[in-house]
Amino acid sequence: MLSTMMHTPLTLSHLLERAGTLFPKSEIVTRMPDKSIHRYTYADFYRRARALAEALQRAGLQPGDRVATLSWNTYAHLEAYFGIPVAGGVLHTLNLRLHPTDIAYIINHAEDRFLIVDDVLLKLYEAIKGHINVEKVIVVPLSGQPVPAGLTSYEDFLATATGDFSYPDLPEDAPLGMCYTSGTTGHPKGVVYSHRSTILHSLGSALPDVLNLAQRDVLTPVVPMFHVMAWGLPFTGVMVGCKLAMPGPHLDAVNLLDLYESEQVTKTAGVPTIWMGVLQALQKEPTRWKLLPMEMVVGGSAAPEAMIRAFDAFNLTVLHAWGMTEMSPLGTVSRVKGNLADEDADTAYARRASQGISVPLVDVRAMNENGAVPWDGTTMGELEVRGPWVAASYFKLESERDKWSADGWFRTGDVVTIDAEGYVKITDRTKDLIKSGGEWISSLDLENALMGHPAVREAAVIAVAHPRWDERPLAAIVLKEGMSVSAEELRDFLAPKVAKFWLPDAIVFVEEIPRTSTGKFLKSQLRDKFKEWSWE
Numbered sequence: 001m002l003s004t005m006m007h008t009p010l011t012l013s014h015l016l017e018r019a020g021t022l023f024p025k026s027e028i029v030t031r032m033p034d035k036s037i038h039r040y041t042y043a044d045f046y047r048r049a050r051a052l053a054e055a056l057q058r059a060g061l062q063p064g065d066r067v068a069t070l071s072w073n074t075y076a077h078l079e080a081y082f083g084i085p086v087a088g089g090v091l092h093t094l095n096l097r098l099h100p101t102d103i104a105y106i107i108n109h110a111e112d113r114f115l116i117v118d119d120v121l122l123k124l125y126e127a128i129k130g131h132i133n134v135e136k137v138i139v140v141p142l143s144g145q146p147v148p149a150g151l152t153s154y155e156d157f158l159a160t161a162t163g164d165f166s167y168p169d170l171p172e173d174a175p176l177g178m179c180y181t182s183g184t185t186g187h188p189k190g191v192v193y194s195h196r197s198t199i200l201h202s203l204g205s206a207l208p209d210v211l212n213l214a215q216r217d218v219l220t221p222v223v224p225m226f227h228v229m230a231w232g233l234p235f236t237g238v239m240v241g242c243k244l245a246m247p248g249p250h251l252d253a254v255n256l257l258d259l260y261e262s263e264q265v266t267k268t269a270g271v272p273t274i275w276m277g278v279l280q281a282l283q284k285e286p287t288r289w290k291l292l293p294m295e296m297v298v299g300g301s302a303a304p305e306a307m308i309r310a311f312d313a314f315n316l317t318v319l320h321a322w323g324m325t326e327m328s329p330l331g332t333v334s335r336v337k338g339n340l341a342d343e344d345a346d347t348a349y350a351r352r353a354s355q356g357i358s359v360p361l362v363d364v365r366a367m368n369e370n371g372a373v374p375w376d377g378t379t380m381g382e383l384e385v386r387g388p389w390v391a392a393s394y395f396k397l398e399s400e401r402d403k404w405s406a407d408g409w410f411r412t413g414d415v416v417t418i419d420a421e422g423y424v425k426i427t428d429r430t431k432d433l434i435k436s437g438g439e440w441i442s443s444l445d446l447e448n449a450l451m452g453h454p455a456v457r458e459a460a461v462i463a464v465a466h467p468r469w470d471e472r473p474l475a476a477i478v479l480k481e482g483m484s485v486s487a488e489e490l491r492d493f494l495a496p497k498v499a500k501f502w503l504p505d506a507i508v509f510v511e512e513i514p515r516t517s518t519g520k521f522l523k524s525q526l527r528d529k530f531k532e533w534s535w536e
């Protein structure tokens, strides 16, 4: 027997049409490079995104052609997010924090045909232009400086459109966009999202028990649009029709807090580093900003429990989420289930600090040498995932097949426990695990506990080779401004919280923790720095 239902393809043109027809008055606000505010409506966005699609087609774009963007979070980047895919092109967002050599490698590997670049990032373009072969470079005039000769102004490019555009018929499996993962070793690896995966990810993300995004929200994606499609939020936000307030290049605490206040933001998202800065600014001047109750989605690295508690005092709710570039990125979200509402406050905070339960359509399991580990909250295993927005391969990279299990699950490289309620807790990356005398130590748990000390701004814990124990933990600590604490005091602080053999024998104080281009601790660099540690 066959179903009697229609099979309309899940493609992005549906979202754009819906936005243009149902929410023309919703606003899109951007903080420009000079800090002024650019403001327009979905009606403008709709017209211009379609104009970009038409202009690209007139310029010869063929289905599947890659169009790269080198841009901050702005209205123009949002136009590219929709205009490129609805024309049949593939939106390829470039991480502007990477080294120019890596950006050039990525452009060449993806075979990008067009490049859209913010005028304030032209210096970066200058650094790569001799190493790439892109047919047309389109410059978005954000700062008003003249567009260099030989390059096309984005506004002139849009003006080549006549308004006579009709969407090409795209199958739902057509490629929509691509991102390269910012691994700390080896070349970056490309992940290609489809229209279908993106639509399903948007529907899943918006759900009440996931990000709970509604039309009446005001959304600020602080996570860059060049990092895993800003966690898909531009698509999800436009799907629900909510107002968007884009920070442009201004990601510092004061500019963000000003934007939250003036635009009455209710939902925002970014990595923990950003929120550390915001928290410090709020603690310094607790009455300066009048904010609405706001939910802050935190992901990309672990959200320390101390941070979740501290924001609660400001009526700002941290929502911890976990994901990966290979997962579009959403995998798990940590909300407390209804049946757990009576747990005591400390248990509830521990739950909120875990990575949470899997979102609908994503399956999780944790594997060790004996197979899938029990959901007992203590047995560790490597997290594996499966779902319609999880990558099944990398772009042009057959050598990485072992990232997928024989039965098709994606191996995340994250080591986790899963408890009886399904809450996933990351204990480490496989490559960051510390094995001391045959026992595992979780660097993330130690970091989380250390960051609960009032004098500690940041803590990164790594494994260092040890003659007797094989490996022992070393904690690198960044202190808060004007604060001090000794290694001994920190060990005393940790002692009631962790197993005795976990206590870091070495605690060093550093100016800063080295980071990757996406703000994660660069532990390989720390390991290099401290590899000759003497354990006297």
Ligand code: AMP
Pocket (backbone or CB within 6 Å): 181, 182, 228, 298, 299, 300, 301, 302, 303, 320, 321, 322, 323, 324, 325, 326, 329, 355, 412, 413, 414, 426, 429, 518
């Ligand atoms: P990326 O593909 O750059 O987003 O990196 C994905 C990796 O970031 C994951 O495999 C995790 O190791 C880490 N990650 C992402 N979100 C979290 C989180 N909430 N807590 C801990 N680690 C995270």
